[in-house]
Amino acid sequence: xxxxxxxxxxxxxxxxxxxxxxxxxxxxxxxxxxxxxxxxxxxxxxxxxxxxxxxxxxxxxxxxxxxxxxxxxxxxxxxxxxxxxxxxxxxxxxxxxxxxxxxxxxxxxxxxxxxxxxxxxxxxxxxxxxxxxxxxxxxxxxxxxxxxxxxxxxxxxxxxxxxxxxxxxxxxxxx
Numbered sequence: 001x002x003x004x005x006x007x008x009x010x011x012x013x014x015x016x017x018x019x020x021x022x023x024x025x026x027x028x029x030x031x032x033x034x035x036x037x038x039x040x041x042x043x044x045x046x047x048x049x050x051x052x053x054x055x056x057x058x059x060x061x062x063x064x065x066x067x068x069x070x071x072x073x074x075x076x077x078x079x080x081x082x083x084x085x086x087x088x089x090x091x092x093x094x095x096x097x098x099x100x101x102x103x104x105x106x107x108x109x110x111x112x113x114x115x116x117x118x119x120x121x122x123x124x125x126x127x128x129x130x131x132x133x134x135x136x137x138x139x140x141x142x143x144x145x146x147x148x149x150x151x152x153x154x155x156x157x158x159x160x161x162x163x164x165x166x167x168x169x170x171x172x173x174x175x
Contacts, residue, residue: 001159004156005156005160007152008152008156011072011152011156012072018064018065022065026058026065030058033050036049036050036051037050052132053129055131056129056132067146067150068149071146071150074101074153074154074157075157094167097167098161101157105154105158106151107154108147108148109147109151111150112144119140122137122140
């Protein structure tokens with residue numbers, strides 16, 4: 001069991017790194033684009049540098065950041081409704097959380113499979129992004145990889161909850 005927890009922790013940290021890098025790229029792209037547009041405006045159009053495809057860059061890296069964050073913090077992803085759960089015994093809440101984790105496992109598998117098929121289709125049919133004309137295959141593959149990490153972490157966390165009865169409880173931590 002300890003080995004599975006270590007794997008889950010490693011995947012979580014990897015996803016936090018991927019999500020963090022994605023957010024940095026989003027911020028830098030936005031800052032560069034805004035600065036370039038402002039300089040363009042100040043120079044009356046003489047400085048013609050713009051960031052081509054900045055909206056695409058931001059949107060695809062936002063996809064990566066969201067998928068990575070979901071995989072990194074899946075054990076904390078449930079919204080607790082106090083009205084329904086405050087009087088429940090911890091064992092029942094744990095069982096419910098384990099079932100939710102299995103649901104996220106299924107969602108991760110479905111996402112990973114669908115995105116992998118989209119990557120294969122992108123190669124076969126030459127699908128490219130609209131502005132940058134970059135192949136969609138690596139975008140789909142990174143998304144499929146992050147979805148697979150979500151599935152793996154969800155399964156590990158579910159096994160851990162069912163075996164130990166321990167889970168992240170926002171009601172107890174005050175989060």
